Each structure stands twice: as C-alpha cells, then as structure tokens.
Amino acid sequence: MTDTLRPTDVAPSDPAAVDWAARAAALDADDPLAAHVAEFLVGPHSDVVAYLDGNSLGRPLRATAERMAAFIDEEWAGRLIRGWTDGWLDRPLELGDRLGELALGAAPGQVVLGDSTTVWLYKLARAGVAQRPGRSEIVVDTDNFPTDRYVMDGIAGELGMTVRWVETDPELGLTPELLAPALGPQTALVVFSHVAYRSGYLADARALTELTHAAGGLVLADLSHSVGSVPVELDDWGVDLATGCGYKYLNGGPGAPAFGYVRAEHQAAMSQPIWGWLGRKDSFVMGAGYEKADGIRGFVSGTPPILGLVPLAASLEQLGRATMAEVRTKSTALTTFAVDLSDAWLAPLGVRLTTPREPAARGGHITLQRAGFREVNDRLWADGVIPDYRNPDAIRIGLAPLSTTFTEVHRGLAALRDAIRDVD
Structure with a gap:
C-alpha cells in the first residue's frame, strides 16, 4: 500500500465529502495482492454481491476444483489403495x-493435519493437563469460542478438575492483566x-504464554480466527500446544481438516x-x-482425511506466493476501510463498533452492533x-485478504447502510 492510499490517512471532518467508491477503487489499484482475487472460483449460479464472511468460510480456489477432479481421477480411481503407499500416509x-513454515512460525515436525478443531482441543488439552499432575485448574476466558469452553468443561468433569473462568469484556478478549x-x-x-471470535481482539500470545509459564502451567492456543490472516510465531512465542481450523482464511472448504501443533520439546513425554x-x-x-509413534505422528489417531487435504494443499500453494507480512498489511487496510465506512455511514444510524479501533489490536474481522441486526442480516443474505x-444483535464483517477487494467492502457496507434504513 502506498502512503497516499492508506485508509488510516482518511480522517475528514466531513465524511460525506469523501468519494468512498473512488477511494475503494484506488486502494484496489494499489493492492499488491490484487492478482490473487482472480484465483478464486465464483460459481455460475452464485448470487453473491459482496462476501463479508471469510472469517467463517473461505471461498474456493479455481485450483481446488481442478485438483479435486484430478485427485479423484488419477490418485483415487487410478491408484486406489496403492495411494497409501504412494504417499498419502x-x-x-x-x-x-x-x-x-508459511503461517504458524513452526519448525518442521511439530504440525500435523487431520481431525476437527474440537477433537484437537480435546486431544491436546488432555495431553497438556497430564503433564501437570497434581494441578487441578484449567483457565479459560468466559467469551472464548463455545467449543473451547464446552470441551474444557467436559475435560474438567471427566478428570475431577476445575475450570477457572476469567471474566472478559466481550468487546475485547483475554489480556495479560486479566x-x-x-x-x-x-x-x-x-x-x-x-x-x-466475537470482537476480533488480537491477544498478546507471547505475554499470555510467558505469564502462564511463570506460574508453571502450559498454554493451548486456538488459532482458528488468526491463521492465514494474522502472523503467528508459535516457536518464538514459546506456545506449548495449538490448533485451528482449515476452512476460514485457509480456504480448505466446509469441514476441512484442522491442524494440531505440539512443541517439539513436549512430544516425547506427552501422549x-x-x-x-x-x-x-x-x-x-x-x-x-x-506404543506411541515418535514425534508428531504420535498425535495422529485415525485414518487421515486425504480427500479433505486437497483444497488445503492448493490454498497453501497460493499462500506461499504471498507473505504473511503482505497478508497482514492488506488485512489491516481492509478492516480500517470498513471502520472508516462504518463511522461515516453507520454510526449516524446508531451502529456501534465493538472491535478495537487500533488496527494492531484486532485480527481480520470487525464487529458492529445495533438492535434489530438479525432482521437486517436476513435481508442482506x-x-x-x-x-x-452473532448474538446479541451483532454483525461480523470478515475480510479475507487474498479474496476480498476494497470495492467489495464498499458495496457490502453500502448495502448494510441501506438495509438499516429500510428496516427502520
């Protein structure tokens, strides 16, 4: 992004004087990742005008459709069960x-794909607490994603442990101070x-990890809303365990395999x-x-979802042609542009931003809140x-850096503005 086209430079005393469509077009023209947008598949029967939910389900790549067909024809139909010895395992x-390498800041031998995020949360949490015998508490914040809370509650009941709940502001998240x-x-x-997941607040993973280690505990990070959008440095931060899904910013498709990360120093002792x-x-x-296999393979359970890995392989190839620094720069610019439009168009209609305003303090989505937003969302869809x-009365604007354009954000928020007026 050039200095003259950064959305953060826009702070007019009269937002109505800004030609927001022209600004969106200029930002798209200045986008070094713009070529990636054309790599995504738009179905012939699609009625989508603006897709603002890339933080829930990413778009499919054209290469994914081609590779799925080739995999079925060549590897599955062609090699049949020989595929396992050809390399599937x-x-x-x-x-x-x-x-x-591309998105987690993790050296080889620490990450494996397979299972769902829920299953990984269970497997990794059980492995983690077993390494701290005699300790009875799992610490979770009250506004963490429901699955994270439910799984930890279940493990605590299973093992006679206690969940220590940290009350967090739903408009922020877990801070070192909390x-x-x-x-x-x-x-x-x-x-x-x-x-x-709700506010888009970007936690200080390094600080949270250091505090936990100082108290003698281990950390398990859920990266579902950050991997592929926000730079992650698991090895450098000292994180012990991590997981995240493959169908959001990684564009792996509905129900794509998740990943598990186990820090190398823990692998031999953990089961x-x-x-x-x-x-x-x-x-x-x-x-x-x-008898557990050596290394990260020892954290595998059943037969890996080979068919489900095909879209992720295509997505990682695309991500490899960008850098996470470039992805983060565009992500920040997209969310900042959305905030600017919200301030100009939506705040006067009673819409409140419930995401941190400081770009460095948020991930790849922003959340807007106003009474009646469920009806507004239904109309938009x-x-x-x-x-x-998302309850209560919140709409998330999820912007995927490799597939979302600034013009699309402009078009979507203009439609949101008009829908609010129509519902009122």
Whole structure:
C-alpha cells in the first residue's frame, strides 16, 4: 500500500465529502495482492454481491476444483489403495510442515493435519493437563469460542478438575492483566483464542504464554480466527500446544481438516488420549497394545482425511506466493476501510463498533452492533450480501485478504447502510 492510499490517512471532518467508491477503487489499484482475487472460483449460479464472511468460510480456489477432479481421477480411481503407499500416509505431516513454515512460525515436525478443531482441543488439552499432575485448574476466558469452553468443561468433569473462568469484556478478549490474577499453583493449562471470535481482539500470545509459564502451567492456543490472516510465531512465542481450523482464511472448504501443533520439546513425554492405529509405532504390524509413534505422528489417531487435504494443499500453494507480512498489511487496510465506512455511514444510524479501533489490536474481522441486526442480516443474505450474525444483535464483517477487494467492502457496507434504513 502506498502512503497516499492508506485508509488510516482518511480522517475528514466531513465524511460525506469523501468519494468512498473512488477511494475503494484506488486502494484496489494499489493492492499488491490484487492478482490473487482472480484465483478464486465464483460459481455460475452464485448470487453473491459482496462476501463479508471469510472469517467463517473461505471461498474456493479455481485450483481446488481442478485438483479435486484430478485427485479423484488419477490418485483415487487410478491408484486406489496403492495411494497409501504412494504417499498419502505422509501427506498430513508434509502439509503440516508447510503450514508451519508459511503461517504458524513452526519448525518442521511439530504440525500435523487431520481431525476437527474440537477433537484437537480435546486431544491436546488432555495431553497438556497430564503433564501437570497434581494441578487441578484449567483457565479459560468466559467469551472464548463455545467449543473451547464446552470441551474444557467436559475435560474438567471427566478428570475431577476445575475450570477457572476469567471474566472478559466481550468487546475485547483475554489480556495479560486479566489472566495474571487467575494463575497460581493449581494452574495446569490456559486455553485462549489468539483472535477473539466475537470482537476480533488480537491477544498478546507471547505475554499470555510467558505469564502462564511463570506460574508453571502450559498454554493451548486456538488459532482458528488468526491463521492465514494474522502472523503467528508459535516457536518464538514459546506456545506449548495449538490448533485451528482449515476452512476460514485457509480456504480448505466446509469441514476441512484442522491442524494440531505440539512443541517439539513436549512430544516425547506427552501422549494424546485417542489411541488410534495410525498413531501407533509400526501401525501395519497390527500388534497388541499401544506404543506411541515418535514425534508428531504420535498425535495422529485415525485414518487421515486425504480427500479433505486437497483444497488445503492448493490454498497453501497460493499462500506461499504471498507473505504473511503482505497478508497482514492488506488485512489491516481492509478492516480500517470498513471502520472508516462504518463511522461515516453507520454510526449516524446508531451502529456501534465493538472491535478495537487500533488496527494492531484486532485480527481480520470487525464487529458492529445495533438492535434489530438479525432482521437486517436476513435481508442482506436475501440480497446476496453475506456478513455473519452473532448474538446479541451483532454483525461480523470478515475480510479475507487474498479474496476480498476494497470495492467489495464498499458495496457490502453500502448495502448494510441501506438495509438499516429500510428496516427502520
């Protein structure tokens, strides 16, 4: 982005004097990632006018459609079961290493793809608390994603532990100041989301990890709303365990495999609780008893979702042609432009921004709140403008840096403005 086209430079005393459509066009013309937009597939029957939900489900790549067809024809139909010895068994680890390199700040041998985020949360949390025997508390913030809260509640009940809830502001997230008083000699594990699903607040993962380690606990980071949008440096931050889904900014498709990260220094001592045959050493011996495989393969359970890895492989190739620094720069510019439009058009209609205004303090989405937004969202969806509704009375604007244009943001927020007026 050039200095003259940054949305943050727009702070007019009279927003009505700004030609927002021209500004959007200028930002698109100045976008170094603009060529990636054409790589995404728009279906022939699509009625979408503006897609503002990339933080829930990413768009498919054209390459994904081509590769799925080729995989079915050549690998599945062509090789059949021989595909497993042709390389399928290693694919979750190979793509895990690539994901670690491109988007997680993780050295090889620490990331593997497969299972859902929910299953990974369970497996990793159980592995983590087992490393802190005698400690009885799992620390979770009250506005963490529901699955994170439910899974930790279930584990606590299963093991006779206690969930220590940290009350957080739904418009922010877990801060070091809030976490510190909750830590103590009973802390076994702290679970937090790097980007809060509701507000978009970007947590200080390094600080949260350092505080937890000082108290003797381990951390489990949920990266679902940050991976592929916000730079992540798991190795450098000292994070112990992490997971995240593959269908948001990674564009892996509905129900795409998630990933698990286990820091190398923990892998030998940790054992996950779902003992499947492919996590066993010498799987094809089919021997009695369970002996965990070495390294990150020991955290695999069942047969990997090879078909589901095809879209993720295509997405990682695309991501490899950009840099996370470029992705973050555009993400910040997109959300800032959306905030500027909200201030100019929506705030006068009673809409409130419930996401941090400071770009460095938020991830790839912003959240807007106003009474009656459920009806407004339904109207937008019917008209092909697709944001995301969340209780209470909130609409999330999720902007995927590789597929979303500034013109699309302009078009979508203009439709939101008009829908509010129509409903009123």
